[in-house]
Each structure stands twice: as C-alpha cells, then as structure tokens.
Amino acid sequence: MDADTLGGVQQVTHTLAQGLAERGHEVHVIGLHRAAAPFRYVDRPLYHHHVISRAPDRLARRPADRRLRKLFGAIGPGYAVMTSPSAVARVAGLLPARFRQVGQYHGSYDHARGCWHLASIRKHYPRLDQAVFLSEDDAWLFSEHALLPNTWALPNPLAAWPAQPASLDAPRVLGVGRLEGVKRFDRLISAFARSGAPPPWQLHLIGDGGELERLRAHAAGEGVGDRVVFRGLVPAARMPAEYLNASILGLTSEHEGLPIVLLESAAHGVPSVAFDVSGGVRSAGPVLVPPGDVEAFGAALAGLIDSAADRRRLGAAARARAETFHLDHVLDRWESMFNHVDR
Incomplete structure (x- = not known):
C-alpha cells in the first residue's frame, strides 16, 4: 500500500522496477500512501515514482481514487502489478480495460490460510489475468485450495551478485x-x-x-x-x-x-x-x-x-x-x- 517502507515487498518492487526499466520498459511505481519513514532503495531510478496520498486516511478515499484514475489515464497500455491482496482489492476496479491485471502475493499459502489473505485472494484473484506466487509449491497450493485457474510462480530476485563468496572462517x-x-x-x-x-x-x-x-x-x-x-x-x-x-x-x-x-x-x-x-x-x-x-x-x-x-x-x-x-x-x-x- 506504500512503496517506500523498509521491507521485503518494497525492496523487491524497486529492484524489479529498476531492472525492467534498464531493459527498456516504461515502469511506474505507485504508492497508495506515503511511508512514515521513507527508505530509498535505488540511488538513480530509471522508473517513475508516484505517491497518491500523504496518509492512509479513509476519509480521503474519493480524492485519492480520482488521482489514481487520472494517473492511470496518462499511462498505458500495459500491465498493472498489484503487490498484495489489499492492493488488488483497492485498485483492480479502478484500472482501465487496457491494463492487464497481475496480482502478486509475497506470502506463503500457509500464512494466507491463517489470516484474512486467503479469503481475499479467493474473492479477487480469479478475475485477474494472472495470479503470481513466489514458488511452484505455493502456486500449486493456491491453485488447488483457492481454486485459482491463473497461477504462475515468480521468485524474488537478487539485486546484485557478489564477486566472491565468504570465507566462512568468522565465528x-x-x-x-x-x-x-x-x-x-x-x-x-x-x-x-x-x-x-x-x-x-x-x-x-x-x-x-x-x-x-x-x-x-x-x-x-x-x-x-x-x-x-x-x-x-x-x-x-x-x-x-x-x-x-x-x-x-x-x-x-x-x-x-x-x-x-x-x-x-x-x-x-x-x-x-x-x-x-x-x-x-x-x-x-x-x-x-x-x-x-x-x-x-x-x-x-x-x-x-x-x-x-x-x-x-x-x-x-x-x-x-x-x-x-x-x-x-x-x-x-x-x-x-x-x-x-x-x-
């Protein structure tokens, strides 16, 4: 829901955005609200970065929706990658038809099953063009137990590759x-x-x-x-x-x-x-x-x-x-x- 908190989802988002931009894609990273303590992941981003609202204020939902629709109207056609069940529920209905909709989930099936995520995924993800999970195991579990016909497995990426391994001598x-x-x-x-x-x-x-x-x-x-x-x-x-x-x-x-x-x-x-x-x-x-x-x-x-x-x-x-x-x-x-x- 915000794109700049210190966390794994945000790190992966910015790593993928920069990598895709380096390959010539036009990439926009959109945070629905501002992070309380923004963290900078990429020093020289080649992608566009947007923040819709200053805070997650439910009373400001309508003006935020207007800003989102205006931004979506200026972009595309393309792919809208929504990085959580909350983002899918919030954004999918606002996207123009020219966008292909991809719902990403950064947790496991077992975690989703233990909280509200599984119900939200069952409700919203079948209507998307693709539902993306972090491993083949989890994609299969969601396909079988959440009855998703559109699963795909994509792992998180490494932002950089070290030239040398550790010596493994340090205690x-x-x-x-x-x-x-x-x-x-x-x-x-x-x-x-x-x-x-x-x-x-x-x-x-x-x-x-x-x-x-x-x-x-x-x-x-x-x-x-x-x-x-x-x-x-x-x-x-x-x-x-x-x-x-x-x-x-x-x-x-x-x-x-x-x-x-x-x-x-x-x-x-x-x-x-x-x-x-x-x-x-x-x-x-x-x-x-x-x-x-x-x-x-x-x-x-x-x-x-x-x-x-x-x-x-x-x-x-x-x-x-x-x-x-x-x-x-x-x-x-x-x-x-x-x-x-x-x-």
Whole structure:
C-alpha cells in the first residue's frame, strides 16, 4: 500500500522496477500512501515514482481514487502489478480495460490460510489475468485450495551478485530483519544458546524495532547476553560486508514467503538454517528445521559451528542454487509471464 517502507515487498518492487526499466520498459511505481519513514532503495531510478496520498486516511478515499484514475489515464497500455491482496482489492476496479491485471502475493499459502489473505485472494484473484506466487509449491497450493485457474510462480530476485563468496572462517551467526514479533528472534537467540557455541562465536542481529529491549533481556536470560550483538540498522551498501564476515545465517520467522536475506546469504556462499515455513524458503535451499522446533534449530546450528567442511560444502551448494534468483534470470521470467498474458 506504500512503496517506500523498509521491507521485503518494497525492496523487491524497486529492484524489479529498476531492472525492467534498464531493459527498456516504461515502469511506474505507485504508492497508495506515503511511508512514515521513507527508505530509498535505488540511488538513480530509471522508473517513475508516484505517491497518491500523504496518509492512509479513509476519509480521503474519493480524492485519492480520482488521482489514481487520472494517473492511470496518462499511462498505458500495459500491465498493472498489484503487490498484495489489499492492493488488488483497492485498485483492480479502478484500472482501465487496457491494463492487464497481475496480482502478486509475497506470502506463503500457509500464512494466507491463517489470516484474512486467503479469503481475499479467493474473492479477487480469479478475475485477474494472472495470479503470481513466489514458488511452484505455493502456486500449486493456491491453485488447488483457492481454486485459482491463473497461477504462475515468480521468485524474488537478487539485486546484485557478489564477486566472491565468504570465507566462512568468522565465528559469527547472523540474523537479519525487523526486531518485531513475527520474526521471532527470541527463538534464534534460544537456538544459539542451545547450540553450545563456544567463545569466540557470537550471534549478530541486524535490524531495529519494538522488540529490542525484550530481546536483550531474553539473551541475558538464556545466558548469552554477552555474545548476542544488536547491530541496529545497517545501510544496504554495507550488507555485503556483513555476509562476508558471517559463517551461518539463521532464520526463525513465524512465516515467510521467499525472504531476500536467504537469497543474499546464499549468493555470498553463507549456509543458512531456517524453519520450514513455505515453498519459497525451501526453494532457497537452507538446512530445514520443523517450524518452531528450537532444539532442532540449535542442533542444526551446532553441526555447522562444529564443522568448517560442512559450512563450505553447504555454502557452495547455496551459492550455486542462488544463481536461479539472479536478477537477469528473474526478469526473463517476468517477461515470459507478460508474453503469456498477452497470448
């Protein structure tokens, strides 16, 4: 609904917009309202960027609709990619007939099933020209259980490809994401404690959010308060160095679609451990652990901490697998989907 918040959907949107624009497409990124704290993803965008409203005010819906219709009237014909169920419900009825309508979903089927998303997808997505999901597994599940006749699988892309992989010698486990409840960094801290990782091994958490003080207290309660380092926000330009200085990535989110952090770590040859919460997570090739099983997660971390050979073997496999998510390959698949819609 806004295009500039710090988040995975927004990062993917701007990465795809820039990539498609570099291929000669006219691209417009439209935020329905302004982000509270706008984040700049592309330094020199080749695409057009619009913000419809200053805030998500329901009372301003009619003037916002007028602005949207006027903007749509000046663009096209083309493809309207709506990046969430909320965006589809809000925008699809306002689009002129000359637009092909594509509904993208950045979550998993299991997540959609557990909230209002599935009902909205069932209601609105069958009428679209294409319904796009992050993995073949999730596309199949939506096709079968949401009765969608128009599913397509398109993964998230990597914005850049690192020239060199990590050495995997640094005694560091990395966690990246918002310090909010859904990311469940408390589980990652507990798993790190249960792994028995000896000093000088540390867990570095990159990100900020409302859970910071609770997570500090949790680390102290788990007996690893002196070895969990809260790094705060790190600029995107410095993230490659963070991956190069890590040996393992941990992902303990309650739900995920296809997290960019898994793809970025894999591209740097850093092996990862993740809860098996979606087809997208599985497609990135981490060491998979049953959802919520902190003991098993700790054991998986321990295996990688204890064996540099295993880290290198799994890291090399992850980097090879990450080639699939190279931006050029993903853009090829988007253009194939556009051609399919036109047929």
